[in-house]
Amino acid sequence: MLEQLAAIHPLLPTAAGLLALLLVAIIVDLIAKQVMIRTVRAFAKRSSATWDDALVTHNVFGRLVQVLPALIIYVGVPFVPGLPEGGARLIHNVSMGYMVLMLTLTLTAALSAANTIYSTSPVAKERPLKGFVQLLQIVVWILGGVLIVATVLDRSPLLLLSGFGAMTAILLLVFKDTILSLVASVQLTAQDMVRVGDWIEMPQFGADGDVVDVQLHTVKVQNWDKTITTIPTHRLITDSFKNWRGMSQSGARRIKRSIHIDVSSIRFQTQDEVDHFTRFSLLKDYIQSKEQQLADYNTGLASEVAADVNRRRLTNAGTFRAYAYNYLKNHPNIHDSMTLIVRQLPAGPEGLPLEIYCFTSTTDWAVYEDIQSDIFDHLLAIVPEFGLRLFQKPSGSDLANLK
Numbered sequence: 117m118l119e120q121l122a123a124i125h126p127l128l129p130t131a132a133g134l135l136a137l138l139l140v141a142i143i144v145d146l147i148a149k150q151v152m153i154r155t156v157r158a159f160a161k162r163s164s165a166t167w168d169d170a171l172v173t174h175n176v177f178g179r180l181v182q183v184l185p186a187l188i189i190y191v192g193v194p195f196v197p198g199l200p201e202g203g204a205r206l207i208h209n210v211s212m213g214y215m216v217l218m219l220t221l222t223l224t225a226a227l228s229a230a231n232t233i234y235s236t237s238p239v240a241k242e243r244p245l246k247g248f249v250q251l252l253q254i255v256v257w258i259l260g261g262v263l264i265v266a267t268v269l270d271r272s273p274l275l276l277l278s279g280f281g282a283m284t285a286i287l288l289l290v291f292k293d294t295i296l297s298l299v300a301s302v303q304l305t306a307q308d309m310v311r312v313g314d315w316i317e318m319p320q321f322g323a324d325g326d327v328v329d330v331q332l333h334t335v336k337v338q339n340w341d342k343t344i345t346t347i348p349t350h351r352l353i354t355d356s357f358k359n360w361r362g363m364s365q366s367g368a369r370r371i372k373r374s375i376h377i378d379v380s381s382i383r384f385q386t387q388d389e390v391d392h393f394t395r396f397s398l399l400k401d402y403i404q405s406k407e408q409q410l411a412d413y414n415t416g417l418a419s420e421v422a423a424d425v426n427r428r429r430l431t432n433a434g435t436f437r438a439y440a441y442n443y444l445k446n447h448p449n450i451h452d453s454m455t456l457i458v459r460q461l462p463a464g465p466e467g468l469p470l471e472i473y474c475f476t477s478t479t480d481w482a483v484y485e486d487i488q489s490d491i492f493d494h495l496l497a498i499v500p501e502f503g504l505r506l507f508q509k510p511s512g513s514d515l516a517n518l519k
Contacts, residue, residue: 133196140192141185148181166236170229179225182218186211205270213267220260224253244305244312250332251298293348297333300350310335310352315360321347323357368451369479371488374461374469375495377433378505382468384429389503393435398442406430406438433460436502437470440495444474449487451475467507 156177160168171177190211193204231249234240266273304310314327316337325339335352337345363369385393390407393399407430414427441458444450454475461469472495476487499506 137189137192137196141188144188145185148184152181153178167233170232174225174229176222176225176229179218179222183215186214209268209270213264216260216263216267220256223256227253244330246331293333296350300353301332303353310359316357318347318357320355321345323347364479367479368454368475368477369484371472371474371476373492374471376467376469376507378467378507379463381503381505382431382433383503385432385435390430399435399439402438432502432504436504440472449477451477
């Protein structure tokens with residue numbers, strides 16, 4: 117057969133051999149894709165494990181079988197009749213370089229699959245490894261690229277690697293952001309500064325929401341309006357940001373808000389008002405202890421200076437402050453083991469601020485807002501009971517009533 121082809125044209129046996137080798141490689145490729153890949157996918161689908169699903173999703177086996185046709189060509193080239201030595205070497209090198217490329221793609225896909233498998237574990241939120249995986253993929257691609265070029269050019273990889281020494285400065289400039297991100301990723305992971313699921317605020321980037329992804333170069337934050345903010349990883353080290361994880365882990369969330377009292381409504385209480393407040397269950401103990409304390413003080417005054425102006429007396433502002441404190445202390449949704457303060461801030465143009473400082477027993481945003489609103493609804497509504505007025509700047513209706 118070969119002699120007959122050679123009789124027609126000297127190159128026909130070589131062309132027929134190359135064509136036959138190519139057909140065998142294509143047939144092996146089709147069999148691998150139709151049989152092997154489908155079998156692996158069917159097995160992964162029936163299996164209860166999740167690791168094989170990750171390998172299929174990242175097409176690890178699909179890239180690995182691409183090595184087979186190149187291997188067929190690499191092995192079969194010596195059997196092609198009449199192929200020149202230079203042509204055989206070129207085909208050898210190209211097929212070997214293609215196999216290295218497919219193995220590089222397979223390894224990077226396997227690393228991605230490994231990160232996907234790891235991300236399903238509980239510890240992944242505390243110690244994300246996506247940045248390290250991406251760094252390994254970059255290293256694999258660099259080594260794979262060196263091996264591919266060395267194989268195609270039929271040169272030793274050590275010669276190419278030795279030339280990198282002179283390119284170090286250029287590489288540092290080209291991969292400056294990658295190097296900064298690598299250092300930042302190590303620090304973020306080692307110091308446990310950011311995890312997937314953390315609520316962070318970074319106003320300089322307009323970020324205020326949950327961290328949804330931590331990569332080598334970027335950290336993605338899904339804001340509360342569902343937009344996505346992408347922050348360079350190294351900026352989380354060089355710039356300041358607020359992480360609300362501590363609040364979430366504590367199981368409590370702070371309320372810090374003031375009620376502004378009209379200063380002109382603050383006054384001493386009459387005895388009738390004191391008797392009236394003793395009927396308040398939240399004020400009964402306070403009134404009794406305060407009256408005893410004031411009586412002990414006033415008893416020590418000289419008779420000639422014992423006028424009302426010299427005596428200590430209960431004020432409506434102080435009684436309201438005690439009521440607000442006891443109301444919060446007995447509130448079922450206020451954390452009883454954390455700071456609870458009702459305090460006066462310096463009076464100013466907007467009256468006397470009475471600040472409520474406490475912690476709710478939940479961190480759920482909607483529930484927290486409901487609790488806070490209910491508390492201030494009650495306190496604002498009961499202020500007139502103490503003879504106090506809320507401060508409010510004059511509005512258009514206030515000025516109209518002056519006429």
